[in-house]
Structures are given as C-alpha cells and as structure tokens.
Amino acid sequence: MPSISKKGQLMPQSPIRKLVPFAEKAYAEGKTVYHLNIGQPDIKTPQIALDAVKVHSLDILAYTRSEGSDDYRKKIANYYSKNNINVKHDDIIVTTGGSEALLFAFGSIMDVDDEVIIPEPFYANYNGFSTASGVNIVPVISKIEDNFALPPIEEFEKLITPKTKAILICNPGNPTGYLYSKEEIKQLASLVKKHDLFLIADEVYREFTYDGAKHYSIMEETGLDEHAIVIDSVSKRYSMCGARIGCLVSRSKEVIQTALKFAQARLSPPTLAQIASEAALATPQSYFDDVIEEYQERRDVLIRELKSIEGIKIGEPKGAFYCIVELPVKNSDAFAQWLLEDFHIDNETIMVAPAGGFYSTPGVGTNQIRIAYVLNQKSLVKAVRILKEALKVYKD
Template identity: 80%
Template sequence: MPTISSKGFKMPQSPIRKLVPYAEEAHKQGKTVYYLNIGQPDIKTPAIALDAVKVHSLDILAYSRSEGSEEYRKKIAQYYDRNAISISYEDIIVTTGGSEALLFAFGSIMDEDDEIIIPEPFYANYNGFSTASGINVVPVISKIEDNFALPPIEEFEKLITPKTKAILICNPGNPTGYLYSKEEIKKLASIVKKHDLFLIADEVYREFVYDGVQHYSVLQEPGLEDHAIVVDSVSKRYSMCGARIGYLVSKNKEVIQTALKFAQARLSPPTLAQIASEAALDTPQSYFDDVIDEYVKRRDLLVSELEKIEGVKVARPNGAFYCIAELPIKNSDHFAQWLLESFDYDNNTVMVAPAAGFYSTPGVGQNQIRIAYVLNEDSLRTAVKVLSEALKIYKD
C-alpha cells in the first residue's frame, strides 16, 4: 500500500478547527454553542467592498498579475503612507491570504532544516507552515505572568545558531493580544542587524490596538530595510476572512524578486477578491473607530468576568481580539472536548481553542485556552457563565 510523506505525518492539526465535529454534534443535539475558538469577527464587512464586486464590469474573469494588480498595490502603498509607513507599490506582493505571504517569506529566505525563532505562544499555523516548508521552529517562551511581553533579548541570543535565519513575531499577537512596544521592536532590530537575520512581522491586526497606545511597525524602524518582512491581510481588518487576500511587504528587493517567483508558480491571487479588497481601502476611519470601541467593551467584559472565576488567570490584551486564560485544569484538550460532548448549562455550551497547539515546546500550555472575543457582549457574558459552571464540576 502506498504511504504518505513523513512531512504529512508531522503536519499538525489545527487546535482551532479540530473540535469542529464535536461542536456540530452538540448542535445536532439542540445545544447552543458559543464559538470562542476562532477569530471570525461578527463585524459586518464594509458595504463599499461588497458593492464593488456586485457592480464590476468584467466580461472575463481573467488572471491578474502574479504580484497583484498595479492599481491595487499603489492603493495599498497609500494605505501604508497614511499609517506613517513609507513604501513603494513595488515593495508589495499580493497573496492568497496572509498565510500564503508567510509561506512565500519562508520559501524565499530559508532552506530545509534552517531555523526560525518565534516567541511562544504563537499563531498555531506557524507550526504548520514551518513543517510544510521543512524548517525548524525554535521557541522562546513568553509567560502569562509577564502578560506575554517580549522575552529578554538575551534569551534570543542563546538560541541563535548558524542555522538561524529569522525571528518571527505577531504584532499585535495572536493568541495573546500582546502589542510589542517601540522599545521592544528596537531591541529585536538590534539583534537581527547584529546577527544578520531577517525579522518577519505578522501585522494583520495593526488596526486593533487599545488604551491609547500606538502600533509601531518593523517597516518604520530605521536601518531595517534589508531585514524587515511584513505579512499583512485584509481578513480581520475589514472582516473579510473569506476574501483570502493578503500581502508580503519588504524593502529588500532580493526578497521581493524571489517571492515573486513563488507567486508566479501559483499564477495569481483571486481577481474578484482584489476588486473587493481595493474598494475596502476607502473604508472611512469611523468604521474602525466603531469597531475598536466595540472590541474594547468586549475585552473589558471578558477579562472582568474571567477574573471572577476562582483559579482562573488571564492575560490582559492590548491589541487584536484574543486572550489566553489559564484554568485550574490539567488538560485543556480534554476539557474542550468534554465541554462539547458532555456538558451544557441551560442547554448552552462553549467551544474554546486549547492553547497547547499555540506552543511548539512539548507540555507547555496544557492548562491554557485561547478565547476570541468576537461575540457580542451578551453572548460573551453567557459564554463565560457557561465556562464558570463547567469548571465547578469538571474532573481531569
């Protein structure tokens, strides 16, 4: 019998999506499932983006340029300029979601068995992308006690080897919601310049920062032109997850030229989605002001309610729309499945993402979950009540 690849065996399951069958079964049993597991915003997509697709005048749905249409890339460059980031449209490659941008970055700068250092917990698919690319994740652990701040730079230094090619951060962070400060970015800039590494920043949640703080992009840091690579996406910014449009951005011409070869191999990003995404760039600031106000209310409610539960520790996010909660349990994978299979409170249950899947260090995060606060306040309040009641009777 033919066998699948060793890479296929190593490819991790998504900690976010693997529990879907259990949630579907709970739904069939008549339970109301509150989905705290996935970052699918309930915020409406800007009408300007949807309308652009409805009224397009195309006669043929043809390939676009491999790097994305020039008109769209020029408008993306203008968007960055409005955010105090100076780049040219030639520094941009439009991709099929931020996921493809990350894969292009990995393929462009790393060979098989090379190493990338990532503060953990991190977006779970970084593990999958690394496996698919044949490279090795070297984790540096950030701690809930420190609100998942950047680990001491000395911890990064200890991990650098001749195989190290890059450091990857998510800013603001998924799954922690942590926002790296300008000072922390400067520390990372110093180390990548010292050791001649790349600094990849996943900045897809750039708009979602709270409490009066400012996002500082790696593209704003002087002297990083040859080192900085940004992964970006329209998915969360405009609540357009299904558009599957992202982009890779770098002032390093060799990186862009190399990534373009990967882009050519997959032909082009989707044409209609580019039309919607280009139109979305004209979304008024009032849209984001309202969205941010809503997320701040949800965050404050979620953190406040979680802190009332005995034995629960929660990190306070100041960006994105996720938080990590540490529970008085031993195994969050078992707990998450039990919630869907065996528990309900007034016929309600919740779906959470076990946090171990957001680490690459074995055994870490077993008592943690990631919560996405993408539900309205009433639903969040009910979901946390369900979680509280579940913890009262759950046995490891």
C-alpha cells in the same frame, strides 16, 4: 497502500478547527454553541467592498498579475503611507491570504532545516507553515505571569546558531493580544542587524490596539530595509476572512524578486477578492473607530467576567481580539471536547481553542485556552458564565 509522507504525518492539526466535529454533533443535538475558538469577527464587512463585487463590469474573470494588480498595490502603498510606513507598490506582493505570504516568506529566506526563532505562544499555523517548509521553529517562551511581554533579548541571542535565518513576531499578538512596545521592536531590530537575520512581523491586527496605545511597525524602524518583512491581510481589518487576500511587504529587492517566483508558480491571487479588497481601502475612519471601541468594550467585559472565576490566570490583551486563560485543569484539549460533548446549561455550551497547539515546546500550554472575543457583549457574558459553571463540575 503507498505510504504517506513524513511531512504529512508531522503536519499538526489546527487547535482552532480540530474540535469542529464535536461542535457539529452538539448542533445536531439541538445545543447552542458559543464560538470562542476562532477569530471570525461578527463585525459587518464594509458595504463598499461587497458592492464592488456585485457591480463589477468584468466580461472575463481573468488572471491578474502574479504580484497583484498595479492599481491595488498602489492603493495599499498609499494605505501604508497613512500609517507612517513608506513603501512603494513594487515592495508589495499580493497573496492568497496572510497564510500564503508567510509561506512565501519562509520559502524565500530559509532552506530545509534552517531555523526561525518565535516567541511562544504564537499563531498555531506557524507550526504548520514551518512543517510544510521543512523549517525548524526555535521557541523562546513568553509567560502569562509577564502578560506575554517580549522575553529578554538575551534569551533570543543565546538561541542563535548558524542555522538561524529569522525571528518572527505577531504584533499585536495572536493568541495573546500582546502589543509590542516601540522599545521592544528596537531591541529586535538591533539584534537582527547584529547577526544579519531577517525580522518577520505578522501585523494583520495593526488597527486593533486599545487604551490609547499605538502600533509600531518594523517598517518604521530605520536601517532595516534588507531585514524587515511584513505579513498583512484584509481578513480582520475589514472583517473579510473569506476574501483570502493578504500581502508580503519588504523593501529588500532580493526578497521581493524571490517571493515573486513563488507567486508566479501559483499564477495569481483571486481576482474578485482583489476587487473587494481594493474597494475596502476606501472605508472611512469612522468604521475603524467604531470597531475598535466595540472590541475594547468586549475585552473589558470579558476580563471582568473572567476575573470572577477562581483559580485561573489571565493574560490581559492590549491589541487584537484574543486572550489566553490558564485553567485549573490538566488537559485543555480534553476539557474543550468535554464542553461540547457532555456539558451544557439550558442546552447552551461553549467552544474554546486549547492553547497547547499555540506552542511548539512539548507539554507547555496544555492547561491553557485561547478565547477570541468576537461575540457581542451579551454572548460573552453568557459564555464566561458557562465556563465558570463547567469548571465547578469538571474532573480531569
């Protein structure tokens, strides 16, 4: 048969989704599976967004502008202004999820074999986006012992080469839940200005910060107009993962003009999802207050229960809704599969995301898992107790 591309062969599997066949088999066997593997919130989507789709008056489901509708982008700009980020609607391109925004960013600023420096562990699909774009990830390792804080800025600087085009962070972090401080953002800003690089920040979890901490966006930093690119999405903010609406934001006219060419090539973002997302911007603050309170309580329950397990290390999150846990196992991929295939308590088991796929350095993170605390508190307690009992009997 004709050969598959090298790019296709190198494309990594998702550590979040690759175990789905084993979960489906567990379901077929009548087991209950607690999903700790994927960041699909169980929080209800704002009714105002669902109603906007139900009652729309469209006669033709037509294309919108490639950069997204004017009205929606103006309302996004207004949302940002309320978060101390001053941008115009022309600084925004609406995309099909944050994923497409990342692909547009990579395509706009990097050529084949160029390099992007990323603190790892990082969102697993960065590996896929880099492979699809022919770009090389240069990792700088953050450690669970430091709660995945930003590595020393000197570690970044010594990795910069003539091929380096950008530094990419996720803030708050997926999969770590780490929230970068204002001082850490300022250090990165100073570095990219010194070496004339782009700073890309994936800020889709901006609302989800705990213990009174505040998110500081790279767009709040002065002097970064030609350097800063923000990736955003409605998926987690409004519990609208299936809408597949995101955006790329930059004050750099050259970045926006270039990204627009990629947007034109795919025609337009989905029309109905834009209608829902535009309506969602009118969601009252009380919705977020309640959601953040619930997630903070879930985090506290999760950490409390995990601390009852001997021999593990925990990265305690300050934002988003993820947690990295280091287990006393050699291979978390094998352990995660075993949980679905061979272990249950009263016909209940758990599905976790092996954390090796959140690194690009070979052999790192192979004894870690990512837990998404998107289940209710009662289910989280059950799930961690299953994990605790499983570790007692598991043999590598």
